[in-house]
Amino acid sequence: MDRYEQVIELAKRRGFLWNSFELYGGTAGFYDYGPLGSTLKRRIEQIWRQLYVIQEGFMEIETPTIGIEDIFVASGHVGGFSDPLCECEECGEAFRADHLVENVTEIADALSNEEVDRLIEDNDVVCPECGGILGKAHEFNLMFKTAIGPGSGRAGYLRPETAQGMFVNFQRLSRYYREKLPFGVTQIGKSYRNEISPRQGVIRLREFTQAEAEIFVDPGNKDHPNFRKFADDILNLYSEEGQQRRTVEKIALKDAVDSGIIAHEFLAYHIGLTNHFLQRVGITADKLRFRQHMKDEMAHYAIDCWDAEIKTERFGWVEVVGIADRTDYDLNAHAKMSNTELAVYREYDEPKMIEQFVVKPDMGKLGPLFKGRSKAVAEVLRSMSRDALDVEEITINIEGEEFIVPSDIITYSQETVKVSGETIIPHVIEPSYGIDRILYSVMEHAFGEEMVPAKEDDEIDANEETRTVLKFRGEIAPVQVAVLPLLTKNELIGPATGIMNALREKGILVSYDASGTIGRRYRRNDEIGTPYSITIDFETLEDNTVTIRDRNSMHQVRTSIENIEEVISDLIYKNRDFETTGIRIE
RNA sequence: GCGUUGAUGGUCUAGUGGUAUGACUGUGGCCUUCCAAGCCACAAACCCGGGUUCGAAUCCCGGUCGGCGCACCA
Numbered sequence: 001m002d003r004y005e006q007v008i009e010l011a012k013r014r015g016f017l018w019n020s021f022e023l024y025g026g027t028a029g030f031y032d033y034g035p036l037g038s039t040l041k042r043r044i045e046q047i048w049r050q051l052y053v054i055q056e057g058f059m060e061i062e063t064p065t066i067g068i069e070d071i072f073v074a075s076g077h078v079g080g081f082s083d084p085l086c087e088c089e090e091c092g093e094a095f096r097a098d099h100l101v102e103n104v105t106e107i108a109d110a111l112s113n114e115e116v117d118r119l120i121e122d123n124d125v126v127c128p129e130c131g132g133i134l135g136k137a138h139e140f141n142l143m144f145k146t147a148i149g150p151g152s153g154r155a156g157y158l159r160p161e162t163a164q165g166m167f168v169n170f171q172r173l174s175r176y177y178r179e180k181l182p183f184g185v186t187q188i189g190k191s192y193r194n195e196i197s198p199r200q201g202v203i204r205l206r207e208f209t210q211a212e213a214e215i216f217v218d219p220g221n222k223d224h225p226n227f228r229k230f231a232d233d234i235l236n237l238y239s240e241e242g243q244q245r246r247t248v249e250k251i252a253l254k255d256a257v258d259s260g261i262i263a264h265e266f267l268a269y270h271i272g273l274t275n276h277f278l279q280r281v282g283i284t285a286d287k288l289r290f291r292q293h294m295k296d297e298m299a300h301y302a303i304d305c306w307d308a309e310i311k312t313e314r315f316g317w318v319e320v321v322g323i324a325d326r327t328d329y330d331l332n333a334h335a336k337m338s339n340t341e342l343a344v345y346r347e348y349d350e351p352k353m354i355e356q357f358v359v360k361p362d363m364g365k366l367g368p369l370f371k372g373r374s375k376a377v378a379e380v381l382r383s384m385s386r387d388a389l390d391v392e393e394i395t396i397n398i399e400g401e402e403f404i405v406p407s408d409i410i411t412y413s414q415e416t417v418k419v420s421g422e423t424i425i426p427h428v429i430e431p432s433y434g435i436d437r438i439l440y441s442v443m444e445h446a447f448g449e450e451m452v453p454a455k456e457d458d459e460i461d462a463n464e465e466t467r468t469v470l471k472f473r474g475e476i477a478p479v480q481v482a483v484l485p486l487l488t489k490n491e492l493i494g495p496a497t498g499i500m501n502a503l504r505e506k507g508i509l510v511s512y513d514a515s516g517t518i519g520r521r522y523r524r525n526d527e528i529g530t531p532y533s534i535t536i537d538f539e540t541l542e543d544n545t546v547t548i549r550d551r552n553s554m555h556q557v558r559t560s561i562e563n564i565e566e567v568i569s570d571l572i573y574k575n576r577d578f579e580t581t582g583i584r585i586e
Numbered sequence: 587g588c589g590u591u592g593a594u595g596g597u598c599u600a601g602u603g604g605u606a607u608g609a610c611u612g613u614g615g616c617c618u619u620c621c622a623a624g625c626c627a628c629a630a631a632c633c634c635g636g637g638u639u640c641g642a643a644u645c646c647c648g649g650u651c652g653g654c655g656c657a658c659c660a
Contacts, residue, residue, distance in 0.1 A: 025650045196658050519621035537619055
């Protein structure tokens with residue numbers, strides 16, 4: 001069993017991850033989160049909220065998982081997700097069908113699959129790799145399509161990313177943030193891609209959870225006011241240049257910006273924030289790197305893009321977060337599609353006095369002359385230059401129609417105009433997290449097998465046994481503390497229940513376990529990553545003390561029942577040193 | 587999607603044309619004392635569909651799911 005199998009086997013057995021629809025045989029690309037998995041996932045998301053929503057102030061919104069066609073036409077997903085592909089019947093290589101017929105037609109990308117097939121046949125297009133015969137063109141549409149409403153309905157798609165729901169709310173959001181850049185918005189939710197052949201368990205899913213932030217910034221100012229916070233952090237950077245040399249470099253973010261490796265401070269800040277987040281949820285620092293997209297792999301509209309990649313035993317480096325400067329691409333696309341201006345007005349510090357050439361058509365005269373067309377004529381006149389207007393009769397052309405305008409109908413002058421601001425289309429910085437991949441990576445990095453001394457027993461030779469333990473950070477461990485009466489005796493169950501209730505009132509997730517020997521129960525809790533165990537024994541009845549056991553060190557202290565919930569809370573949330581919580585016992 | 591390979595309790599596994607082996611886990615009980623190994627009892631499985639057969643978990647075909655290779659991963 002490799003590490004992946006060990007983690008997945010444990011995840012399945014202990015209620016973290018289950019194959020969906022298993023009762024009916026299952027379907028690839030879907031996973032259920034069991035009791036511990038859901039809790040772990042929620043704790044990871046909660047830390048994400050703590051950083052992005054509370055600390056950064058990027059409020060969370062929630063938009064439908066189904067989107068209408070226009071959204072995905074504008075975003076490019078309808079076109080981009082339905083490339084026709086042809087596979088070679090000889091060598092099996094797949095090619096973009098429209099690219100294959102580019103040389104024999106002008107309109108390759110506007111053809112139906114049948115038309116492409118016919119062109120391939122008529123022009124004897126063969127496989128560019130091996131010269132073999134090509135199969136029929138077929139669509140690879142990675143979006144799930146559905147119908148909204150009865151009958152054939154209106155086309156809808158399950159969203160392939162949460163981002164579009166935020167872009168299309170730009171105007172509302174801009175107003176919410178009182179029209180001041182920068183501002184950001186976040187969404188945590190499900191996205192859907194109908195992958196052709198999902199494998200690799202939870203690494204590639206058809207339904208998955210994204211946590212995305214869209215941060216709208218002034219394109220003229222991509223400095224970050226709090227950059228200092230991460231400026232000195234040293235990260236494993238795998239830059240475009242580094243990839244050519246196949247070397248990952250440890251560089252401080254400040255230096256990466258100064259030397260131009262990272263495009264600008266704002267992006268670097270968010271790389272820093274991602275680094276902070278991933279380590280806080282328990283990703284091992286030396287199994288984490290940031291890889292820059294190569295020029296040819298980056299979407300054409302992006303300026304710079306970095307992926308956070310995590311090293312896993314089976315899959316190697318797995319992309320878990322993408323941090324991109326998407327420029328104004330999305331807002332432009334939706335502005336065009338919806339015919340609505342998606343921009344903010346930025347007031348200058350000082351109004352600018354601008355020399356302007358101003359044309360003033362006399363509408364009183366234009367009106368009777370051109371009737372219904374006079375407004376369009378005036379528009380054109382206003383945009384003309386002084387030279388073009390300085391003639392006897394001005395001839396203009398609107399949609400093939402000619403208009404002759406006598407020059408005495410207009411006046412023009414050079415004027416000084418006060419301009420107090422300008423309209424700008426913000427650029428978008430987008431950190432996009434794949435929560436499921438992160439959750440798996442956290443489990444893998446937390447997973448450990450340790451050899452520990454076995455209990456003495458003459459009949460068994462081995463003096464060591466394997467302890468399986470998930471070393472989750474306290475903050476993300478699904479079960480935060482186990483309450484264990486040493487024996488199943490009523491006099492022990494009473495105080496145990498009391499302690500459990502006090503902990504629960506404090507908001508701590510407790511598992512109560514009275515079944516089996518104490519050693520077995522410790523091991524059970526090690527395996528699901530419970531950081532602390534409280535054991536109630538007969539001494540408790542005498543002096544109101546219990547033992548607390550630390551999962552990682554297996555050390556125990558004896559401490560008072562009084563305020564035990566505060567002690568546990570401090571251990572989990574405030575990084576209190578375990579050894580300070582009581583008297584160490586051997 | 588193509589090729590290849592596998593599928594037996596929760597987990598790991600034995601096995602056969604006549605309904606299944608063992609271990610671990612789990613549950614209940616016993617146990618005055620702390621790291622899975624004590625005692626008693628209990629629970630729990632042949633991936634799905636079709637075919638051959640008196641009878642199929644076993645043989646054959648198809649599917650599903652998993653692994654691997656190829657392709658795909660905006």
